[in-house]
Amino acid sequence: MEIQRPRGTADLLPGTVEAWQVLERIVRDTLATANYQEIRTPVFEHTELFERGVGDTTDIVTKEMYTFEDRGGRSVTLRPEGTAGAVRAYVENKLYGQGNISKLYYIGPMFRYEKPQKGRFRQFHQYGVEVLGSEGPAIDAEVIHLNLTVLQRIGLKNLQVELNSVGCSVCRPRHKAQMVALLTPRRDELCKECQERLEKNPLRIFDCKNEHCHTVLKEVGAPYITDVLCEDCSEHFQSVQAYLTAMSVPFVVKKDLVRGLDYYTRTAWEVTSPGFTTIAGGGRYNGLVEQVGGPATAGIGFGGGIERALWVLAEQGGSLTDAQTVDAFVAVADTSAERTAMAVLATLRGRGISADRDYQGRGMKSQFKLADRMNAKFVVILGEAELASGKATVKDLATGQQEEVPFAELASWIEERVKGAAVGGHEA
């Protein structure tokens, strides 16, 4: 049997990679406008990093990690998300020693052992930012603003920012205690999973899809974390909203928003579009750097799914690319012109003019069809007559007009006419 790609992975073929290139370009350009710098970290890390960083009660760690032993008997894991690795690198390379905040971004593959579905893969790709070293609400607003801006520039419509605060090490335990006190008497009525959540992370009960669980929540008067924030968190949350408003970032507060990772504190958000799953999401993680072994350092970041952004874009009827084009197609009318054709190709390419030809011995008619399919702008015809006269016949495929151009002037002639027009794939 033919070898197939592993489940949940995808081949990106010519025709679709172009959109990825454009999207990545948009991400880089947008983040550069806010002075973010790229960081590249390993695609696998010691398993312990994720267990400690992401949290060992999360779904990601308990059932979705690609973990294996390497030949040295070490347990390593393909990264399921980008934050843990970035934070590890920040600590290991002592970036905090520079005294400034670090504004970082990454783009790359992530891995999660899940059952693949639409918009969900085992190897998927994210771009994301991490800001280390600032606690102030202004940076929250900047990061959320960037998160949304990238998506807008990609061309997505009907985007919605859902915002919440999940508290800190002061208010979270307090909230947890209240939840446990209120819900334990009616523990038996909760679904099996919520009974577990009650012990590990009661906040997540709000996330439950089970109706009866919600009824119980209401009846006992279980408070949203947002309603019982400590003073500092409450103030922070208010400020974030004020800054967002100042930056004209529309958002809605969603009190039951809980993110899937344990490390979030205070600000948490998701960006969605009605009818789709989460396209991007992020939050603040003030305790994470310490947990990974660094000095107490505030952090905040987001991750966006490339497949999901492209999927939603396509569903909304948008696209990111035009087909790649070629400036000149060199048509060989007679085998005696073969060498000249190769020379012309080399010359044109040397001048930065994209050029291609037929390598399958096709006839004239087929070569023109090929040129047409490549979206070539000009066809340079080389045959006996041209060799004899020292002039190439050049046809402008858009107008259908032909001209004789001396070999020596060919490159400049084409360059003049092609200049200014977007040359295939160099511009976003």
Add this chain to the structure above:
RNA sequence: GUGAGUGUGGCGAAGGGGUUAACGCACCGGAUUGUGAUUCCGGCAUGCAUGGGUUCGAUUCCCAUCACUCACCCCA
């Protein structure tokens, strides 16, 4: 991880236990001389996801495996 559905050429698809597996698109070649459209002509699956079983005979029935899709879970 649980449940359901699907799997025929590059793509979309018809078919159905018995000796030529429709059709459309795409692709390739041709319609007298070295030129892109349309039209016309011709070509293009010893094969119906893979492996096994039932049968005189299977691509059509059964089982397993793999993949994809959908729902749940959760998320990007």
